[in-house]
Amino acid sequence: MSIDVDVRRVFRLPEAEGGLLGLARVIxxxxxxxxxxxxxxxxVLSLTSSSFATKANLxxxxxxxxxxxxxxAAGTLVLxxxxxxxxxxxxxxxxxxxxxxxxxxxxxxxxxxLGIGAGFLIGLVNGIVTTVFRINALIATLAMSFIxxxxxxxxTKGNLLVLFEKTDFGAVARTEILTVKTxxxxxxxxxxxxxxLLSTTTTGRYMxxxxxxxxxxxxxxxxxxAIRVLTFxxxxxxxxxxxxxxxxxxxxAQASPNDTALAFTVLAGIVVGGTSILGGEGAVWRxxxxxxxxxxxxxxxxxxxxxxxxxxxxxxxxLLAAVGLDALSRRRA
Amino acid sequence: MAGVGPPETSRGASTxxxxxxxxxxxxxxxxxxxHVTLAVExxxxxxxxxxxxxxxxxxxxxxxxxxxxxxxxxxxxxxxxSFRSPREALxxxxxxxxQEAAIVPQLxxxxxxxxxxxxxxxxxxxxRRLNRAFAxxxxxxxxxxxxxxxAGQLRTSEQQKVEILRALSRDAQLIVMDExxxxxxxxxxxxxxxxxxxxxxxxxxxxxxxxFLSEVLSLADTVTVLRDGRVVKTASAAAETESSxxxxxxxxxxxxxxxxxxxxxxxxxxxxxxxxxxxxGVERASxxxxxxxxxxxxxxxxxxxxxxxxAVFGAAPVLSGEVTxxxxxxxGRSPRRSLDAGLVMIPESRKDSGLIFGRSSIENASLxxxxxxxxxxxxxxxxEREAARGVLERCGVRGASYAAPVDALSGGxxxxxxxxxxxxxxxxxxxxxxxxxxxxxxxxxAIYEFLTSLAAQGVGVLLISSELEEILGLSxxxxxxxxxxxxxxxxxxxxxxxxxxxAAFADQASAASVP
Numbered sequence: 001m002s003i004d005v006d007v008r009r010v011f012r013l014p015e016a017e018g019g020l021l022g023l024a025r026v027i028x029x030x031x032x033x034x035x036x037x038x039x040x041x042x043x044v045l046s047l048t049s050s051s052f053a054t055k056a057n058l059x060x061x062x063x064x065x066x067x068x069x070x071x072x073a074a075g076t077l078v079l080x081x082x083x084x085x086x087x088x089x090x091x092x093x094x095x096x097x098x099x100x101x102x103x104x105x106x107x108x109x110x111x112x113x114l115g116i117g118a119g120f121l122i123g124l125v126n127g128i129v130t131t132v133f134r135i136n137a138l139i140a141t142l143a144m145s146f147i148x149x150x151x152x153x154x155x156t157k158g159n160l161l162v163l164f165e166k167t168d169f170g171a172v173a174r175t176e177i178l179t180v181k182t183x184x185x186x187x188x189x190x191x192x193x194x195x196x197l198l199s200t201t202t203t204g205r206y207m208x209x210x211x212x213x214x215x216x217x218x219x220x221x222x223x224x225x226a227i228r229v230l231t232f233x234x235x236x237x238x239x240x241x242x243x244x245x246x247x248x249x250x251x252x253a254q255a256s257p258n259d260t261a262l263a264f265t266v267l268a269g270i271v272v273g274g275t276s277i278l279g280g281e282g283a284v285w286r287x288x289x290x291x292x293x294x295x296x297x298x299x300x301x302x303x304x305x306x307x308x309x310x311x312x313x314x315x316x317x318x319l320l321a322a323v324g325l326d327a328l329s330r331r332r333a
Numbered sequence: 334m335a336g337v338g339p340p341e342t343s344r345g346a347s348t349x350x351x352x353x354x355x356x357x358x359x360x361x362x363x364x365x366x367x368h369v370t371l372a373v374e375x376x377x378x379x380x381x382x383x384x385x386x387x388x389x390x391x392x393x394x395x396x397x398x399x400x401x402x403x404x405x406x407x408x409x410x411x412x413x414x415s416f417r418s419p420r421e422a423l424x425x426x427x428x429x430x431x432q433e434a435a436i437v438p439q440l441x442x443x444x445x446x447x448x449x450x451x452x453x454x455x456x457x458x459x460x461r462r463l464n465r466a467f468a469x470x471x472x473x474x475x476x477x478x479x480x481x482x483x484a485g486q487l488r489t490s491e492q493q494k495v496e497i498l499r500a501l502s503r504d505a506q507l508i509v510m511d512e513x514x515x516x517x518x519x520x521x522x523x524x525x526x527x528x529x530x531x532x533x534x535x536x537x538x539x540x541x542x543x544x545f546l547s548e549v550l551s552l553a554d555t556v557t558v559l560r561d562g563r564v565v566k567t568a569s570a571a572a573e574t575e576s577s578x579x580x581x582x583x584x585x586x587x588x589x590x591x592x593x594x595x596x597x598x599x600x601x602x603x604x605x606x607x608x609x610x611x612x613x614g615v616e617r618a619s620x621x622x623x624x625x626x627x628x629x630x631x632x633x634x635x636x637x638x639x640x641x642x643x644a645v646f647g648a649a650p651v652l653s654g655e656v657t658x659x660x661x662x663x664x665g666r667s668p669r670r671s672l673d674a675g676l677v678m679i680p681e682s683r684k685d686s687g688l689i690f691g692r693s694s695i696e697n698a699s700l701x702x703x704x705x706x707x708x709x710x711x712x713x714x715x716x717e718r719e720a721a722r723g724v725l726e727r728c729g730v731r732g733a734s735y736a737a738p739v740d741a742l743s744g745g746x747x748x749x750x751x752x753x754x755x756x757x758x759x760x761x762x763x764x765x766x767x768x769x770x771x772x773x774x775x776x777x778x779a780i781y782e783f784l785t786s787l788a789a790q791g792v793g794v795l796l797i798s799s800e801l802e803e804i805l806g807l808s809x810x811x812x813x814x815x816x817x818x819x820x821x822x823x824x825x826x827x828x829x830x831x832x833x834x835x836a837a838f839a840d841q842a843s844a845a846s847v848p
Binding site: 212217 | 646668669673678685686687691692703711754
């Protein structure tokens with residue numbers, strides 16, 4: 001329903017209003033796109049459920065979404081630069097079990113570094129495979145996803161790694177600073193750094209150029225390959241960090257096939273936010289709004305006691321609407 | 334499949350085949366067409382000319398059903414029509430042929446021609462009947478095309494023939510051609526002209542939209558000049574000249590076609606030296622470029638001019654040979670290095686390899702110099718905006734706002750954004766590959782002035798163009814390429830059209846004798 005409002009607003013205006021003013025308005029409306037449905041949903045949930053707009057519930061949502069938000073923020077860069085990374089779920093799982101494995105045996109600091117480092121390395125391999133060997137990113141990262149999940153099972157040997165006694169490791173995500181957990185603080189820091197990288201630096205500008213028109217960017221002096229490798233490295237590292245945070249958050253880790261599916265949740269969040277699947281357009285703040293929008297829907301289903309069976313259907317519909325909007329706006333342009 | 338029979342004469346010959354009455358169309362607040370009234374005679378070639386944005390393509394698209402008019406009426410063969418899609422137009426015998434042919438590269442030529450109307454037997458395409466129908470069609474159209482080749486292997490000019498055949502196979506009586514020769518070389522253009530004449534002679538009506546005034550004058554029976562969405566005049570082509578058309582298009586007389594040439598100083602140093610350069614499509618090419626000199630690089634399409642340019646710039650791999658810039662800087666390794674050394678290139682296609690669509694004019698202009706406009710990796714927006722605004726204004730880019738996406742600009746203004754990007758690099762050598770392709774007369778002159786003024790400031794300019802006039806009008810010296818080699822160098826009195834053409838066309842026997 002909320003998307004309907006948006007479509008009408010964004011796409012009927014130019015005909016009714018016309019002129020450059022109308023055009024400017026379309027651009028502006030499209031660029032705030034996701035905020036409108038997000039705010040509407042937020043208000044509706046606040047009005048219909050008394051437990052929604054409470055500090056505990058909202059912080060809980062952020063805590064649960066911290067991993068997804070970090071990965072999705074980094075994934076936004078990959079998409080904008082013209083790639084796609086389907087291995088983030090597997091990396092997230094691998095980083096989780098790796099850090100758990102070493103947390104049981106060595107110091108928590110080393111465990112954290114190894115978890116993130118694993119993500120960094122896999123991201124680097126992704127980048128090299130897709131740019132140097134020119135293997136399609138979709139296929140390359142899908143293959144990598146299988147490989148990495150397999151490695152996760154090797155690390156755990158099929159067991160659940162329990163860290164309940166390793167509270168110093170858990171402290172990474174569970175310490176409260178100003179009544180907010182460190183998982184959230186870490187997420188905010190990572191998202192802000194990634195967002196600033198994209199929106200204020202030359203590197204960020206080159207990402208837009210590489211995804212918008214790779215050949216033109218190359219002829220303009222942009223090292224497109226290097227930029228794309230960098231986005232995969234950032235994506236892998238972010239997935240590693242997210243895996244470590246979640247392991248510390250729940251104090252256990254196991255190799256789970258569900259982890260690979262996280263890549264799709266992340267992708268859904270990015271695209272619902274309005275970042276183009278075709279590259280060259282998008283923003284990190286949009287991704288944050290997109291991921292949280294999806295999370296709010298899940299939370300709403302829970303609080304309003306709707307049949308959760310319909311939650312996935314809603315998600316799928318949303319995703320189609322988001323991609324459709326993108327396609328429609330491109331056709332207009 | 335009747336297709337190419339004589340025209341039916343359901344009405345008197347005096348009734349125009351197509352009539353437009355008070356047709357209007359606006360996009361947003363822009364009035365693209367303003368009360369356009371036009372009559373197109375049956376069996377004639379009717380040309381539409383005008384600057385970019387004058388509304389000629391919009392008009393063509395309305396006739397062919399790709400756009401619908403906001404107001405006005407359209408009469409086809411005396412009956413009022415209103416097409417909601419190209420398909421509806423096709424059903425009434427109106428077809429469109431675009432600059433970039435709409436083909437399915439994987440299918441064969443014959444399959445492309447009969448796409449969606451394949452001769453069937455029990456639901457399956459009958460290949461035998463398809464081939465027979467194709468043979469009949471090409472014979473009627475008067476040109477050859479390999480029916481069994483996959484269409485993706487055809488050259489652009491041949492792909493357009495596929496579209497022409499497709500139109501004929503649907504029995505189209507009116508064919509709208511939008512810049513059909515823009516992407517073609519000289520001999521292919523000649524061939525297409527033949528086809529257009531044959532079509533008109535067989536009773537088809539052609540609406541020809543073209544930037545090339547000489548083409549218009551040699552092909553068209555009638556010319557309509559549009560300016561700012563209005564019809565300025567409709568006249569018999571025989572009564573017009575290029576300058577009369579330009580004057581009507583611009584609304585003022587055009588004083589000079591080319592800015593005056595200022596030859597470089599006699600002792601001007603060599604700024605770019607290319608020696609025995611081999612690269613994909615280029616064989617042992619050599620030439621020098623001096624400061625303040627404009628050197629035209631001429632040759633047929635496929636002679637290796639763009640390939641040479643790309644290799645010199647470092648966008649294509651260099652197999653052997655040397656590219657040296659003043660001071661001994663070795664370029665030709667990567668675009669980044671070339672740009673840093675002051676060697677810039679305006680690529681052949683601004684759409685495919687020039688601009689980042691979706692980003693603003695400012696961002697497009699600053700892209701190559703972004704590092705200099707940032708500190709510690711962070712873009713200094715104000716510095717960027719001011720620098721970009723400076724060069725965009727100097728290049729005469731006009732548009733609603735420099736912060737708006739470049740998509741919204743006209744072709745000429747888009748090209749000027751690319752010039753602005755080059756200017757911001759502080760070039761010492763500039764390679765301009767077809768810098769005026771697809772831009773209107775006014776923008777063309779601005780681009781000429783840009784290149785000559787850069788040369789006057791001591792920049793070496795290598796100009797690639799398929800328009801000989803342009804080469805001759807701007808260059809101090811011409812290098813001719815054929816089959817990947819630099820085969821002739823012409824200067825002074827030897828620099829004329831026939832000398833260039835004979836060097837470009839020379840047969841293989843004499844080509845072999847050239848070192």
